Amino acid sequence: MAPTIEAVIFDLDGVITDTAEYHFLAWKQLGEELEIPFDREFNETLKGVSRMDSLDRILALGGKQDAFSPEEKEALAAKKNEHYVELIHHISAKDLLPGITDFLDEIRAAGLKIGMASASKNAFTVVEALGVRHYFDHIVDAATVAQSKPHPEVFLRAAEALHAEPAHCIGVEDAAAGVTAIKAAGMYAVGVGPAETLAESDYRVDSTDQLSLTKILARVSASEA
Ligand code: BG6
Ligand code: MG
Numbered sequence: 001m002a003p004t005i006e007a008v009i010f011d012l013d014g015v016i017t018d019t020a021e022y023h024f025l026a027w028k029q030l031g032e033e034l035e036i037p038f039d040r041e042f043n044e045t046l047k048g049v050s051r052m053d054s055l056d057r058i059l060a061l062g063g064k065q066d067a068f069s070p071e072e073k074e075a076l077a078a079k080k081n082e083h084y085v086e087l088i089h090h091i092s093a094k095d096l097l098p099g100i101t102d103f104l105d106e107i108r109a110a111g112l113k114i115g116m117a118s119a120s121k122n123a124f125t126v127v128e129a130l131g132v133r134h135y136f137d138h139i140v141d142a143a144t145v146a147q148s149k150p151h152p153e154v155f156l157r158a159a160e161a162l163h164a165e166p167a168h169c170i171g172v173e174d175a176a177a178g179v180t181a182i183k184a185a186g187m188y189a190v191g192v193g194p195a196e197t198l199a200e201s202d203y204r205v206d207s208t209d210q211l212s213l214t215k216i217l218a219r220v221s222a223s224e225a
Contacts, residue, residue: 036062048175
C-alpha cells in the first residue's frame, strides 16, 4: 500500500539548526547565576519544553520552586532569553544542520507540504536568520500555543493549518517531549538523536544527514502494511 503521507512537520531547535545547544548554554548561565548547576543529562528534560516550564524545572531541581514571585520568574525567564538572543545573534544559513536543505528539497519535490511546530517564541527570528522561511507552508510557534510539548497542540495546529490529517503527517523531533507530542497527535514520529532519549519514536536516525524521505516513506509503508 502506498504511504498516505501529506505533510512533514518539523521541530526547529535541534532539528533544523543546533540552537538546542544555545538554549542549553543560556539556561546553564542562568542556572549558575541562581546557584543551580545542572548537566547535559538534566538538560535533555528541558528540550522541547517552553521557556517558563523550563525555568520551573530548573527551580525545582534546586529546591527553589517557591523562592520567586511570578514577576521575579518573568524577569528570570527574560534574562535567560537575553543570554539566548546574544548567542544566536550571528546565526545564518551556515548554521543549518547537515543534510537539512537536501531533505527539505526532497520533501518539496515529492509534493508534500512542510510545516513547523516550535515551542520557541524566537522561531520566526531563527528561521529568517537561517534563510529557510520559504520552505515552510506554515509555522506554528510558542506565541499562539497554550500547551507546551509533550502536549500535542502545536503539532495539531500545524496539521490543521496545512489542511492535513494528523494520521497523514510525519513529525520530526530531537526531544523526548517532542516525540511524545507527535505520537499524542496521532502522527508518525521521526526522532533525530540517541536511542536512549528517543525510544518512543517510530523511526530514528542518529543525525540530520541521515534523514531521507524515501527511507522514511518505506518505513511508513511497512508500518501500514
Ligand atoms: C524549544 C527548545 O524549541 O523552545 C527549548 O527545545 C526552549 O529548549 C523552548 O526552552 C522555548 O524557547 P524560547 O525561545 O521561547 O525561549
Ligand atoms: Mg528540538
